[in-house]
Amino acid sequence: xxxxxxxxxxxxxxxxxxxxxxxxxxxxxxxxxxxxxxxxxxxxxxxxxxxxxxxxxxxxxxxxxxxxxxxxxxxxxxxxxxxxxxxxxxxxxxxxxxxxxxxxxxxxxxxxxxxxxxxxxxxxxxxxxxxxxxxxxxxxxxxxxxxxxxxxxxxxxxxxxxxxxxxxxxxxxxxxxxxxxxxxxxxxxxxxxxxxxxxxxxxxxxxxxxxxxxxxxxxxxxxxxxxxxxxxxxxxxxxxxxxxxxxxxxxxxxxxxxxxxxxxxxxxxxxxxxxxxxx
Amino acid sequence: xxxxxxxxxxxxxxxxxxxxxxxxxxxxxxxxxxxxxxxxxxxxxxxxxxxxxxxxxxxxxxxxxxxxxxxxxxxxxxxxxxxxxxxxxxxxxxxxxxxxxxxxxxxxxxxxxxxxxxxxxxxxxxxxxxxxxxxxxxxxxxxxxxxxxxxxxxxxxxxxxxxxxxxxxxxxxxxxxxxxxxxxxxxxxxxxxxxxxxxxxxxxxxxxxxxxxxxxxxxxxxxxxxxxxxx
Amino acid sequence: xxxxxxxxxxxxxxxxxxxxxxxxxxxxxxxxxxxxxxxxxxxxxxxxxxxxxxxxxxxxxxxxxxxxxxxxxxxxxxxxxxxxxxxxxxxxxxxxxxxxxxxxxxxxxxxxxxxxxxxxxxxxxxxxxxxxxxxxxxxxxxxxxxxxxxxxxxxxxxxxxxxxxxxxxxxxxxxxxxxxxxxxxxxxxxxxxxxxxxxxxxxxxxxxxxxxxxxxxxxxxxxxxxxxxxxxxxxxxxxxxxxxxxxxxxxxxxxx
Numbered sequence: 164x165x166x167x168x169x170x171x172x173x174x175x176x177x178x179x180x181x182x183x184x185x186x187x188x189x190x191x192x193x194x195x196x197x198x199x200x201x202x203x204x205x206x207x208x209x210x211x212x213x214x215x216x217x218x219x220x221x222x223x224x225x226x227x228x229x230x231x232x233x234x235x236x237x238x239x240x241x242x243x244x245x246x247x248x249x250x251x252x253x254x255x256x257x258x259x260x261x262x263x264x265x266x267x268x269x270x271x272x273x274x275x276x277x278x279x280x281x282x283x284x285x286x287x288x289x290x291x292x293x294x295x296x297x298x299x300x301x302x303x304x305x306x307x308x309x310x311x312x313x314x315x316x317x318x319x320x321x322x323x324x325x326x327x328x329x330x331x332x333x334x335x336x337x338x339x340x341x342x343x344x345x346x347x348x349x350x351x352x353x354x355x356x357x358x359x360x361x362x363x364x365x366x367x368x369x370x371x372x373x374x375x376x377x378x379x380x381x382x383x384x385x386x387x388x389x390x391x392x393x394x395x396x397x398x399x400x401x402x403x404x405x406x407x408x409x410x411x412x413x414x415x416x417x418x419x420x421x422x423x424x425x426x427x428x429x430x431x432x433x434x435x436x437x438x439x440x441x442x
Numbered sequence: 443x444x445x446x447x448x449x450x451x452x453x454x455x456x457x458x459x460x461x462x463x464x465x466x467x468x469x470x471x472x473x474x475x476x477x478x479x480x481x482x483x484x485x486x487x488x489x490x491x492x493x494x495x496x497x498x499x500x501x502x503x504x505x506x507x508x509x510x511x512x513x514x515x516x517x518x519x520x521x522x523x524x525x526x527x528x529x530x531x532x533x534x535x536x537x538x539x540x541x542x543x544x545x546x547x548x549x550x551x552x553x554x555x556x557x558x559x560x561x562x563x564x565x566x567x568x569x570x571x572x573x574x575x576x577x578x579x580x581x582x583x584x585x586x587x588x589x590x591x592x593x594x595x596x597x598x599x600x601x602x603x604x605x606x607x608x609x610x611x612x613x614x615x616x617x618x619x620x621x622x623x624x625x626x627x628x629x630x631x632x633x634x635x636x637x638x639x640x641x642x643x644x645x646x647x648x649x650x651x652x653x654x655x656x657x658x659x660x661x662x663x664x665x666x667x668x669x670x671x672x673x
Numbered sequence: 674x675x676x677x678x679x680x681x682x683x684x685x686x687x688x689x690x691x692x693x694x695x696x697x698x699x700x701x702x703x704x705x706x707x708x709x710x711x712x713x714x715x716x717x718x719x720x721x722x723x724x725x726x727x728x729x730x731x732x733x734x735x736x737x738x739x740x741x742x743x744x745x746x747x748x749x750x751x752x753x754x755x756x757x758x759x760x761x762x763x764x765x766x767x768x769x770x771x772x773x774x775x776x777x778x779x780x781x782x783x784x785x786x787x788x789x790x791x792x793x794x795x796x797x798x799x800x801x802x803x804x805x806x807x808x809x810x811x812x813x814x815x816x817x818x819x820x821x822x823x824x825x826x827x828x829x830x831x832x833x834x835x836x837x838x839x840x841x842x843x844x845x846x847x848x849x850x851x852x853x854x855x856x857x858x859x860x861x862x863x864x865x866x867x868x869x870x871x872x873x874x875x876x877x878x879x880x881x882x883x884x885x886x887x888x889x890x891x892x893x894x895x896x897x898x899x900x901x902x903x904x905x906x907x908x909x910x911x912x913x914x915x916x917x918x919x920x921x922x923x924x925x926x927x928x929x
Contacts, residue, residue: 311752315789319781325795326778326817391795458917459924502913525892525906526701547863
């Protein structure tokens with residue numbers, strides 16, 4: 164398994180680039196939720212496949228780390244498998260599918276069900292880091308709104324959801340306030356996962372490759388989902404038990420099983436599901 | 443008690459659009475008015491009676507001289523007062539009934555009459571009640587009170603104007619032809635209102651075209667003669 | 674009592690053009706002041722300088738807040754100005770589309786200032802928004818429609834509701850009835866007149882419409898070539914204009 168390629172620097176990126184990214188990460192950790200620009204490199208995979216996350220992972224990865232990669236909660240999907248294999252080959256690090264065993268977990272669109280512990284790092288792949296992106300098309304104005312902490316506009320968006328649909332329509336990528344200061348996109352994780360960000364023991368790092376932004380939530384940081392007093396934030400979960408492990412707490416994927424409308428609900432977090440006795 | 447006194451008051455109009463020609467209208471006007479008296483301005487047509495009235499109200503600016511008015515217990519020169527002081531003077535001390543009502547679109551008659559009382563802090567209900575009573579006394583049927591006066595006849599508009607002028611109980615009142623468009627019955631009401639105001643200590647300066655009315659309300663006449671430029 | 678806003682010695686040049694040439698002004702609580710003059714007279718520049726949207730070359734603008742603290746507008750930081758614009762001030766633009774969020778419902782447009790001020794109660798925001806739609810004579814049943822469907826006059830009324838919902842102490846209005854049909858203008862002016870009187874607002878109104886100034890303003894300032902050529906009580910300036918330019922301005926309108 165440990166078939167590291169020769170001819171590449173450890174972790175694929177050159178050391179100067181890693182240093183640049185680490186500096187951006189340090190700044191991001193110091194200003195929780197604030198987007199820090201960085202000089203994203205071209206990576207050997209297309210934008211949208213995790214170029215931001217992969218650069219963050221490459222920059223924090225050491226030879227002793229144990230890496231886990233998940234895509235929508237699963238360790239065995241194409242994106243997860245290729246990124247895991249990539250780091251195995253360019254860094255020669257150990258990989259795992261176990262959340263508890265991993266020191267670094269790169270994720271696309273989920274937070275593992277198993278709570279992180281101190282010392283663990285969760286690296287998010289982020290397509291669009293700017294939470295105000297659809298509301299304020301001018302980048303300079305968005306920057307000012309962050310600088311002045313003027314987030315009434317985001318609240319207007321939630322107001323519009325409730326006015327039109329009776330409830331907040333964002334079932335994923337629901338904006339959060341970090342450390343009572345910065346409005347942040349949690350990346351397209353389900354709203355169900357938002358509460359896990361709050362006071363998390365692990366370090367949460369976010370990388371957006373195409374948009375060239377890095378941001379972070381340090382351990383034990385206050386992270387609140389935006390809501391209204393009379394329409395409090397509700398993490399939504401399909402009202403079913405997992406067809407494999409029977410969990411009634413985990414986030415479920417709906418799987419279509421035939422052309423007659425047959426369907427089943429299974430845990431999106433494959434490691435969590437596999438660690439439980441089957442029903 | 444002297445409530446109003448003018449010293450060397452002069453007013454001319456410079457018509458810049460007509461080559462800057464200057465038309466003198468008032469010169470050396472010395473007028474004294476005491477509480478409880480009614481002074482009628484007299485003089486030939488065009489002598490400047492209305493101009494004096496408008497100068498006293500601050501509607502026209504005096505060129506020189508002083509207009510001393512008792513306002514909040516002290517004599518102040520309103521010819522030199524700034525706009526903010528003048529607004530307070532108009533709100534609390536100086537009332538003016540012009541010949542014509544300036545109609546504000548869509549505002550009901552009752553509110554137009556109540557407005558000066560409201561500005562002086564009278565509660566809305568009381569102001570409206572007093573406004574309604576005054577209008578009714580001036581033979582304005584209640585059916586009209588809720589309508590904006592834009593479509594009213596000249597006489598009706600004049601009565602709205604009078605009700606508005608008398609409503610707030612200003613200590614100094616300027617009346618420009620208050621009975622001009624009124625029939626005899628309504629003119630009698632105005633004469634009674636003037637008498638009551640005087641009895642309450644109000645000082646009045648008026649222009650009364652109707653000599654019969656003038657003789658009944660005025661305590662004395664103040665003559666205004668046309669200004670002739672020395673050749 | 675003290676002035677809300679006081680400006681002195683304002684100068685502003687755009688190249689060879691003197692937009693403001695030693696302009697002074699003060700506005701007191703509850704006072705409506707109209708700035709009239711033709712296009713290019715400097716009246717809009719004055720409004721923008723007073724509202725902190727444009728820096729003057731020289732001069733001073735002081736704003737006194739509700740707590741009695743004085744803010745120097747020309748030296749204020751962006752953050753301080755935005756705070757004022759959110760809490761103490763309102764700005765009504767000539768073109769409602771410059772102020773409204775055209776993709777956001779009427780209720781969301783009116784509610785935005787409430788949410789910016791920290792209101793996080795949906796039901797309360799909605800109730801206040803519906804109440805304000807009624808105050809500007811719009812059907813509250815249209816609360817969830819976007820302004821795209823509204824006429825020009827309705828858009829302008831929505832802008833006014835959106836501006837006044839947080840009870841600002843000072844409202845800047847830049848030609849609020851410009852670009853509307855005459856009949857719509859009259860209705861809007863009347864609406865503004867009523868709201869301003871009811872709320873006791875201080876308003877700085879820039880207009881070239883003498884009739885609008887006559888109806889709304891207690892005081893009037895006439896500007897020409899960046900200078901205030903005449904000022905005073907509205908009826909005094911309009912009935913006894915003294916400066917040649919004011920006489921020209923007044924004589925060029927039908928009985929206002």
